[in-house]
Each structure stands twice: as structure tokens, then as C-alpha cells.
Amino acid sequence: MTTSVVVGLSGGVDSSVAAALLHRQGYQVFGLTFWLMRGKGQCCSEGLVDAARICDQLGIPHDVVDSRETFKENIVDYLISGYSQGITPLPCSRCNKAVKFVPMLEYAQKRGIDKIATGHYCRLSYNPQTDRYELRRAIDRSKDQSYFLYEVPQTSLRHCLFPLGELTKAETRQIAQSLGLATAAKPDSQDLCLIEAHGSMANFLNQYIYGSKGQIVDRQGRVLGEHNGIHHYTIGQRKGLGIAHPTPLYVLGIDVGRNQVIVGERWEAEQPRCQVKDVNWVSQVPTAQPFRAEVQIRYRSHPAPATLTPVGETEMMIEFDEPQFGITPGQAAVWYDGDLLLGGGIIASAS
Numbered sequence: 001m002t003t004s005v006v007v008g009l010s011g012g013v014d015s016s017v018a019a020a021l022l023h024r025q026g027y028q029v030f031g032l033t034f035w036l037m038r039g040k041g042q043c044c045s046e047g048l049v050d051a052a053r054i055c056d057q058l059g060i061p062h063d064v065v066d067s068r069e070t071f072k073e074n075i076v077d078y079l080i081s082g083y084s085q086g087i088t089p090l091p092c093s094r095c096n097k098a099v100k101f102v103p104m105l106e107y108a109q110k111r112g113i114d115k116i117a118t119g120h121y122c123r124l125s126y127n128p129q130t131d132r133y134e135l136r137r138a139i140d141r142s143k144d145q146s147y148f149l150y151e152v153p154q155t156s157l158r159h160c161l162f163p164l165g166e167l168t169k170a171e172t173r174q175i176a177q178s179l180g181l182a183t184a185a186k187p188d189s190q191d192l193c194l195i196e197a198h199g200s201m202a203n204f205l206n207q208y209i210y211g212s213k214g215q216i217v218d219r220q221g222r223v224l225g226e227h228n229g230i231h232h233y234t235i236g237q238r239k240g241l242g243i244a245h246p247t248p249l250y251v252l253g254i255d256v257g258r259n260q261v262i263v264g265e266r267w268e269a270e271q272p273r274c275q276v277k278d279v280n281w282v283s284q285v286p287t288a289q290p291f292r293a294e295v296q297i298r299y300r301s302h303p304a305p306a307t308l309t310p311v312g313e314t315e316m317m318i319e320f321d322e323p324q325f326g327i328t329p330g331q332a333a334v335w336y337d338g339d340l341l342l343g344g345g346i347i348a349s350a351s
Helices: 013-024 045-058 068-084 091-110 169-178 193-198 201-206
Strands: 004-008 028-035 062-066 115-117 122-127 132-137 214-217 223-227 250-255 260-264 270-281 291-296 304-311 315-325 332-337 340-350
Touching: 004 013, 004 091, 013 028, 013 045, 013 115, 013 169, 028 045, 028 091, 045 062, 068 091, 068 193, 068 201, 091 115, 315 332, 315 340
Parallel strands: 004 028, 004 115, 028 062, 214 260
Antiparallel strands: 122 132, 132 340, 214 223, 250 260, 270 315, 270 340, 291 304, 291 332, 304 315, 332 340
16 A cells, blocks of 8 residues: 655755655655745745746646745744844744644644655654654764754654655755755755844844844943844844954843843853753653763754753753853754754743
């Protein structure tokens, strides 16, 4: 019996190869693209056209679902609210859960299809001892996207396929070229889709947030400069402060009430612990006991050894072995045991 699968197509080379591989393996493939917003780049007008071309090339059906309102409610409004409150939200993990994986599974199951697939670089397996689907880093660590998938629930993971998890990016390109896929030479998406569509995060935020000028101060309250809106700054930021100082300065915090950006030297931006909220247990069975893991506080940061202590069901206190630079409220803390993604949550505060 032929197994059917809905493949999420962005119009990029990765999702194109994912669909092509599954099609070649004998799956009955249905292409699905969510229309998220207007603009250029993947998931926008250009992505819709390229996704349709790939489906036509493979001889598979293609459907486009208008998800602009869902994207606005879950991502655009989320970003505007966060930046207005002086935090730096992480939209990609939230988008994967609320805008892509959960709706994609609902779409598939309404049509009697049990499997969904994407072009993410990660690996998935089932552990019968824990009855959990375990998410692991991709073979190609430079392209690993497991960090952005920590929010995807077990109810979705049990239906997922990730055809690129065992491939390097170079191998994906080679497959696309060997199959003559229309997206084989398409450049990788370098930034958040909102940045691609608007040119920069600043351009995007300026459409929605009116930021009044204010003071840039040090921890003693001494005025060092002027900022052009707190929504343009994030903890750990060094560039763009416009301050002449003997040593490099970094953003240490944002005081929304006083409309101030607080800066200091690098060592002042290092913190030994953070509080995490909205915890999602992925490969690990939930526990109330402290445990050890390696914690990644940004997508491109190195995992750092730490002791994690659950606080209730959805919060976590993380104590790092060594202070970490730029722990940023709104970003995700994701913890691993080697390649195994155990869980993650949103950083609420650092101290």
C-alpha cells in the first residue's frame, strides 16, 4: 500500500529535495505551501511560484493555503508586542509550531494522510522505552535546525519525516542538480523571512512601532548617548550604539519605563543563570528532579554545560557552569544531551 505524505514547500532547494526524495522512495506526495505574507523571498510570491514549479516538475499536486492571518496573529503581533516591551522574541520556533507543523498536520489528517514532511535539517527516531519521538541534530552540524524545532509537540513529531537529516547541504545541492530541479541553483535564505521581505528587521518594526528617542546610560545612570527607539536594541548588541568610548560597550538591558538603553563592558553582560518559561519536553520524559545538560541560548551559540532545575511543570531554572554572554529574554534556551534535543523554553530573565 502506498503511503501518502504532505510536504511543506517553501520554494527553496531544501524542501524541493525533500519532496523529490520522498517521491522517489514511492510515497504519494502532496505539496503544500502556506501563504504567509506579501513580499519577496521564500514563503512569499517568489516562493509560491517556485513551489508550484517543483510540484509541476515532479508531477505531484500542489495546494496553497492562505495563512496570512494566522501568521500575523502568531508572529507579526508577537514580534511587535515583544520588541515594544524591550525583549527580543524568537519567531522561528513559534512559527514552526503554530504556523507550520500543527496546521500542516491538521491539513493532512483532514484528507486522510498520516505523514507530513519538511526540508529541515534534523533527525527523528522513536524510543519504545519512553514512548517518545526523539529529535536529534542533523548530520551537517553547520545546517542543523533542531534548535528551532524544540516547540514542536510530540503529537506532531510522531507524524513527521525529515528526509534531509542524514545529508549535508552539499549533498542536498548535488541531488537537486542531478534531478534537474528548478530550485537547484537557488541561493539559500540567509535571514528571517520578515527580513527578506522588508530588507531589515528595523524596516519591519518601524512599520508598526513608533519609537521615541531616549537616553543610553551606564549602570550608574550616566548618560553616554541617545537611542532612536528601544525596539532597535537587544541584549549583547555592540554595533550601532554610536558611542565613543575607550572600551567596547554592549547592551546590558532595556528599561521600558524610563525609555533607556543600559550599556556596559562585555564582562557586565555575562550572567550565571536564567529563568525559562513555556518549557516543552521533547526527547526527554518530564521530570521534577534537577539534571545536567548542555544549553544553547541562541541559534549560533555553543552549547554550555549547566544544571537544570524544573520549577513546576512549565518553568526551568538554569545554572551554568560558567557565566554566559548575552542571555536575552525572549530568545530560546534549548538543552541537549550530545545530539539529542531534550527540551527547551523561552528565556524569561537572567541574573
